[in-house]
Amino acid sequence: MTTLTADHSTDRYHRQMLLPFVGEAGQAKLLKSTALVVGCGALGTVIVNMLARAGVGRLVVVDRDFVELSNLQRQVLFDEDDVNGLVPKAEAARAKIARINSQVQVIPLIQDLNHTNIEQVALEGDYGPVDIIIDGVDNFETRFIVNDTAVKHGIPYIYGGAVGTVGMCYAVLPHTPAGDKPWEIAGRATPCLRCIFEQAPPPGMNPTCDTAGVLGPVVSIVSNYESIEAMKVLLGRYESVNPNLVSVDCWENQLRQLKVGRAYDVGECTCCKKRNFEWLDGVYSSSTTTLCGRDAVQLTLAPGESKLNLVQIADRLKAHGQVKLNPFMLQATVSDNAEAFELTLFKDGRAIVKGTKQPTRARAVYAKFIGS
Amino acid sequence: MSITIQIPAALRPQADGQASLQLEGGTVREALGELKSRYPELGGRLFKSDNEVNRFINFYLNDEDIRFLDSLETKLKSGDELAIVPAIAGG
Numbered sequence A: 001m002t003t004l005t006a007d008h009s010t011d012r013y014h015r016q017m018l019l020p021f022v023g024e025a026g027q028a029k030l031l032k033s034t035a036l037v038v039g040c041g042a043l044g045t046v047i048v049n050m051l052a053r054a055g056v057g058r059l060v061v062v063d064r065d066f067v068e069l070s071n072l073q074r075q076v077l078f079d080e081d082d083v084n085g086l087v088p089k090a091e092a093a094r095a096k097i098a099r100i101n102s103q104v105q106v107i108p109l110i111q112d113l114n115h116t117n118i119e120q121v122a123l124e125g126d127y128g129p130v131d132i133i134i135d136g137v138d139n140f141e142t143r144f145i146v147n148d149t150a151v152k153h154g155i156p157y158i159y160g161g162a163v164g165t166v167g168m169c170y171a172v173l174p175h176t177p178a179g180d181k182p183w184e185i186a187g188r189a190t191p192c193l194r195c196i197f198e199q200a201p202p203p204g205m206n207p208t209c210d211t212a213g214v215l216g217p218v219v220s221i222v223s224n225y226e227s228i229e230a231m232k233v234l235l236g237r238y239e240s241v242n243p244n245l246v247s248v249d250c251w252e253n254q255l256r257q258l259k260v261g262r263a264y265d266v267g268e269c270t271c272c273k274k275r276n277f278e279w280l281d282g283v284y285s286s287s288t289t290t291l292c293g294r295d296a297v298q299l300t301l302a303p304g305e306s307k308l309n310l311v312q313i314a315d316r317l318k319a320h321g322q323v324k325l326n327p328f329m330l331q332a333t334v335s336d337n338a339e340a341f342e343l344t345l346f347k348d349g350r351a352i353v354k355g356t357k358q359p360t361r362a363r364a365v366y367a368k369f370i371g372s
Numbered sequence B: 001m002s003i004t005i006q007i008p009a010a011l012r013p014q015a016d017g018q019a020s021l022q023l024e025g026g027t028v029r030e031a032l033g034e035l036k037s038r039y040p041e042l043g044g045r046l047f048k049s050d051n052e053v054n055r056f057i058n059f060y061l062n063d064e065d066i067r068f069l070d071s072l073e074t075k076l077k078s079g080d081e082l083a084i085v086p087a088i089a090g091g
Helices: A023-032 A042-054 A080-084 A089-100 A118-123 A140-153 A216-234 A310-317 A359-369 B009-015 B028-038 B040-046
Strands: A034-038 A058-063 A105-110 A132-135 A157-163 A166-172 A245-249 A254-258 A288-290 A296-299 A323-325 A329-336 A339-346 A351-354 B002-006 B020-024 B057-061 B081-086
Touching (some): A023 A216, A034 A042, A042 A216, A058 A089, A132 A216, A216 A245, A254 B081, A296 A359, A310 A323, A310 A329, A310 A339, A329 A359, A339 A359, B009 B040, B009 B081, B020 B028, B028 B040, B028 B057
Parallel strands (some): A034 A132, A058 A105, A132 A157
Antiparallel strands (some): A157 A166, A166 A245, A288 A296, A296 A351, A323 A329, A339 A351, B057 B081
C-alpha cells in the first residue's frame, strides 16, 4: 500500500499552473523565491497565507507582537489556542503554515524591525537576500524604513495600508543608479513610496485601527491585492504590475487608480531621486512607538544590550501581580499609582506596556518594574 | 466652475459626514479655500499654513496628482473631480 502524500507540487499547484503566465516555469520561480513579510497582523496573515499556499518557497515573517483575542476578527492565521498560549504572531504563523504547506519554509523573526537591523534581515539572513518585501505594517515610520531599504538595495516593495473601510496598495519597483534591474530593463520602474507621500502623517493626525476600527474584508481586499502584485513581481511579469496607487473605499463603493507614474521624473524625491536614505540612517528614529489598535506603547532598548533573563524577572514580578511565562516572552499585570498596566517583555529587551498611550508613562512603568 | 470634491473617510466627521460635495472654484486653491471656509476644522487638517497643504495628504484631479500638474494653481473645469487622499497607515 502506498501512502498518499501532499508533496507533489504539480498536484498542489495545478490550478494556478494552468494559468499561462504561471505554468511549470513560473511555479519553479515561486518555489525558489524568498519574500520578506514585514508585520504579521491583519494584512500580514493574509499575505503569508496566500503566498505560502501559492508555493513561495521561503517567507521571512517579522513581527514584534503576540496574538490577542481582538486580533481574531481579521487576522486569518490565528486561533484561540494562540491567544491562550500568548504565542508570538510570527511563530503562530510558522506553526499554522507548517500544517498548510510543508513544502515552503516560514522563518519567524520575533523582533522589532527598525533602521538598525532591517538591512541585516533583508540581505544577510541564512536564507540569503530577499527577492521582495511585502508590507503588513501598521505605521509609517517602519514603512519609510522599508522603502529606504528597498530603494537603496533595489528590492521590489509592495505597500499596503488599511483602516476602517478604506485601503491602499502600491508596488514600488525601484529605480537604481545602474538601471540594470529586470523591471528597469522592462521599462517598468515606479516611483517610491516617498515620491507619493513625502512625509509620515504625524501621530494623532490619522485614524488608526484603534480610533476608527477596521473591517476584516477590507484588510483582506488590500492584502490580497498586495499578494497578487507580489506574485507578478516574483514571476517576473513586470509588465502586469499595476503602476497606479490603488485606493479603495469599500463602504462608498469606490475604487480609484491614482496615477503617480510621473512622480519620479518630475519630482525631487529625497529617497529615490537624491538617494538620501534619511529613515534608514535613523534621522527620524524613535525608541518608543504607540501601537496601532491598542492602548499600548512599545519600548525598544538600544541595540547591543544583553538579552533579558525572563525567568529571573518573572520571579521578581510575582510579588506585584499575575505573571505568565512562555519560551518567547513574559507577561505581568502590575499596578502603579492605582493604575493597572499589562507589561509584556520579550527576550531581546523589547517591552510592550499596555494601559497607556503616553511614551513617558510607559517608560516610567518599565523603569519601576524592570529597571532603566 | 462646479466641481466635485471627494472627502476621505478619515475627514468626513469634519464635513458633516459627507463623502463628496459640490464646490465652485477656478483653481484647486480656490476650491480648497471654499472648502476651508465652509468647514474650517477640515481646512485645518488639510493646510499646514495659509499657503501650504500637509505633505502626507495628496490631491488628485481626475486621478492625476496635482503636484505634477500645476499644484494648487491647477485650473479646474466644470465636472472635474478632486479627491483628497491621505496616507493610510493601518495594517
